[in-house]
Amino acid sequence: MYHRVILAIEKLRVFSLLAVITLSSLYSVNAFAANSIDGIRVWPAPENTRIVFDVKQKPEYKYFTLSKPNRLVIDFTNTKNTVALKNLAANDPRVKLFRSSVNKGKTRLVLELAQSYQLTVFPLAPAGQYGHRLVLDLYDKNRAGKAKSKPKSNIGDIIIGIDAGHGGEDPGSIGGKGTYEKRVTLAIAKKLQKLINKEKGMKAVMIRSGDYAVAINRRTSLAREKHVDFFVSIHADAFYTPGPSGASVWVVTKRRAESELAKWLANREKKSELLGGGGGVIKNTSDSHLALALADMSKEHSLGVSFGVANNVIKELKKITKMHKKTPQNGNFGVLKSSDIPSILVETGFISNHREEKNLTWSKHQQRLADAIHKGIKNHFLAHPLTGSYFASVGYKKHKVRSGESLSVLAKRYNISMSKLKSINNLKSNSLQIGQTLKIPRTG
Numbered sequence: 001m002y003h004r005v006i007l008a009i010e011k012l013r014v015f016s017l018l019a020v021i022t023l024s025s026l027y028s029v030n031a032f033a034a035n036s037i038d039g040i041r042v043w044p045a046p047e048n049t050r051i052v053f054d055v056k057q058k059p060e061y062k063y064f065t066l067s068k069p070n071r072l073v074i075d076f077t078n079t080k081n082t083v084a085l086k087n088l089a090a091n092d093p094r095v096k097l098f099r100s101s102v103n104k105g106k107t108r109l110v111l112e113l114a115q116s117y118q119l120t121v122f123p124l125a126p127a128g129q130y131g132h133r134l135v136l137d138l139y140d141k142n143r144a145g146k147a148k149s150k151p152k153s154n155i156g157d158i159i160i161g162i163d164a165g166h167g168g169e170d171p172g173s174i175g176g177k178g179t180y181e182k183r184v185t186l187a188i189a190k191k192l193q194k195l196i197n198k199e200k201g202m203k204a205v206m207i208r209s210g211d212y213a214v215a216i217n218r219r220t221s222l223a224r225e226k227h228v229d230f231f232v233s234i235h236a237d238a239f240y241t242p243g244p245s246g247a248s249v250w251v252v253t254k255r256r257a258e259s260e261l262a263k264w265l266a267n268r269e270k271k272s273e274l275l276g277g278g279g280g281v282i283k284n285t286s287d288s289h290l291a292l293a294l295a296d297m298s299k300e301h302s303l304g305v306s307f308g309v310a311n312n313v314i315k316e317l318k319k320i321t322k323m324h325k326k327t328p329q330n331g332n333f334g335v336l337k338s339s340d341i342p343s344i345l346v347e348t349g350f351i352s353n354h355r356e357e358k359n360l361t362w363s364k365h366q367q368r369l370a371d372a373i374h375k376g377i378k379n380h381f382l383a384h385p386l387t388g389s390y391f392a393s394v395g396y397k398k399h400k401v402r403s404g405e406s407l408s409v410l411a412k413r414y415n416i417s418m419s420k421l422k423s424i425n426n427l428k429s430n431s432l433q434i435g436q437t438l439k440i441p442r443t444g
Contacts, residue, residue, distance in 0.1 A: 035059065035079040037107070042092050043168040045212035049094045051111075052169050053134040055079070059123055061134060070113040072136075074121075081107050094138050117141060129174070156390040157203040158381055160196050161228035161341075164189035164206070165235040168213035173238030175357035181236045182211065184360045188234050188348060191370035199378060201390030216334040223341055229386060230309065231343040232373060233333075236351040236360055237324065245353040246324030247317050247369075250331040250345040251306040305342035308384060313346065313376030320368040321349065321359075346373060383439060396424070396439040401432045414440050 039054035053059070060077035085098040089111075097112040118139040126132060164185040166172035172181025189206065196204035205226045208214050214222070223231050237248070310328035317323060324347070333345055348369050349356040359365040385391035399410065407430045411418045418430070425438050432438075 035076070037076065037079060037081045037083055040083045040085075040088055040098070041169070042088055042095065043212045044092045044094070045168070045210070045214070048137055048139040049092055050169060050213055051095070051136040051138070053136070054130070055132045055134060058125075058132050059134045061121075063121055065116075065119065067116065070116050072111040072113060072119065072138075074109045074111075074134075074136075076107045076109070078105055079107050081109070085109075094140075113138070129171075135169070156388070157201060158386055158389050158391060159203050159205055159227055159229045160377060161205050161207055161223040161226065161231040162189045162192055162196075163219055163223075163231065163233040164208045165233060166213075167208050168211055170213050173236060173351050175238075175351040175360075176242065176354055177357055179351055179357050179361055181238070181351055184236050184348070184351065184366070185234045186211070187363070188366045188370050188373075191367050192232075192234070192373055195370055195374040196377075199374070201394070202378070202381075220341065228341055230305070230377065230381075231341050232309075232377065233343070233345040234373075235345060235347050236349060237347040238350060238352040240352070242350075242353050244324065245350050245356050246322040247349050248323065248325035248329055248347045249310045249314050249317070250329045250333065250347070251303070251310050252331065252333065252343065302340060302342045305380075305384070306344055309342065309377055309380045310344045312380045313344065313373055316372035316376045316379075317346075317369070320372055321365075324350070392442075394442050397442055399438045399440050401434055401436045401438065403434055405432065406430075407432055410438065410440075416441060 035055060035057045037053050037055055039052075041052045041054070043050040043052070055076075059079070061074055062077075063072065063074040065072050080102075081100050085100060088098045089095040094114050094117060095111050096114055099110050099112070101108045101110075118141055120137045120139075122135055124130070124133040124135055164182070166180075166182035166185065168182075170182065172185070174180060186208065189208075193204040193206055196202045205223070205228055207219050207222050219233075220231070237244070307328055314323065314326065314328065318326070328344075331345065349360050351357050351360055381389070381391050382395035385395040399414075401410075407418055407421060407427075411421050414421075421427075421438070421440075422430070424441065
């Protein structure tokens with residue numbers, strides 16, 4: 001009887017130990033499976049690569065870098081990886097290979113790198129269509145060196161910076177049928193680029209040429225580095241109901257421009273290049289009042305050009321699409337904040353409107369929008385050409401009608417047909433009024 005009791009006790013101990021081990025194992029598995037990497041997206045760009053890890057819950061992680069060879073190591077705590085890594089780096093110039101290992105409840109991801117990069121890593125909370133994310137940016141270390149580009153050499157060309165809104169991880173607004181704003185804006189931007197580059201005296205510079213993200217501040221910096229004379233940002237509007245429709249054109253608010261101007265003036269020795277043509281004087285003068293006056297002139301000129309182009313673009317857009325707003329609108333957009341570069345933001349239509357979503361994905365309508373934006377910009381700079389530009393020799397000059405002058409007299413004087421003179425000035429009859437201002441084509 002005694003031996004049976006001892007044996008029963010020993011069996012109970014073994015059973016208890018096995019139960020503890022089993023429960024511990026289950027706990028370990030459950031803890032390990034508490035979070036998961038459900039997606040990995042790689043977004044190569046000219047200056048950087050963005051890698052986004054989609055995780056089920058808020059990520060717990062640590063990371064470090066190694067050299068010889070260059071690697072980035074990320075340890076995810078209590079997380080399992082469900083993503084195939086084999087082809088993730090296939091189209092990226094910076095990451096050569098992704099590989100992973102599991103140890104003590106941690107998933108270790110190793111990124112084999114082509115060289116050493118500037119690194120930023122940060123988590124993002126759920127927003128829109130996305131859940132928790134861990135974002136990793138690899139920046140080229142020679143990016144600052146690339147920024148020191150040569151001054152603009154061909155002063156005959158008016159340089160137009162074309163900014164396709166959103167991109168990469170940021171899809172922008174999403175239409176009812178799943179249309180991404182970032183794809184619409186890039187398609188229109190590329191069509192506009194072709195039109196501008198075909199136009200003698202104009203040259204296009206793309207701020208974003210592919211499906212990747214560019215930070216807002218970096219967009220204006222790139223425009224400045226490329227000596228852009230005018231900046232146009234292309235977007236598609238959205239509302240929480242499908243009712244609103246139509247295009248609109250926006251310029252920066254005067255308050256926003258003045259706020260940015262004040263920041264630059266506070267550090268003008270380092271930021272003189274941001275203050276327009278008077279930058280050298282602004283940098284070297286000890287007279288703060290003179291610096292402010294010169295910078296303010298640059299700002300006022302920039303705002304004037306922005307409104308001028310906006311009105312011309314609206315005039316052309318009216319011909320091919322409905323307008324949500326028929327006059328230029330003031331907006332506090334970060335992409336329009338620079339006071340030295342004249343800028344507009346074009347909302348090409350409402351992607352949340354079913355009819356306009358369809359139109360915005362239609363190549364022919366995209367071309368019409370690009371044509372309207374191109375003509376609006378061109379017409380402004382023909383009428384108000386930049387000094388030294390090709391347009392200054394072949395654009396328009398102004399003539400104020402005086403007593404005794406008629407359309408036929410002016411046509412003969414300037415060696416132009418009456419019909420062309422009427423067309424250029426949108427005249428519906430041959431009659432003129434004293435004091436009326438006409439545009440006269442320069443002969444070049």
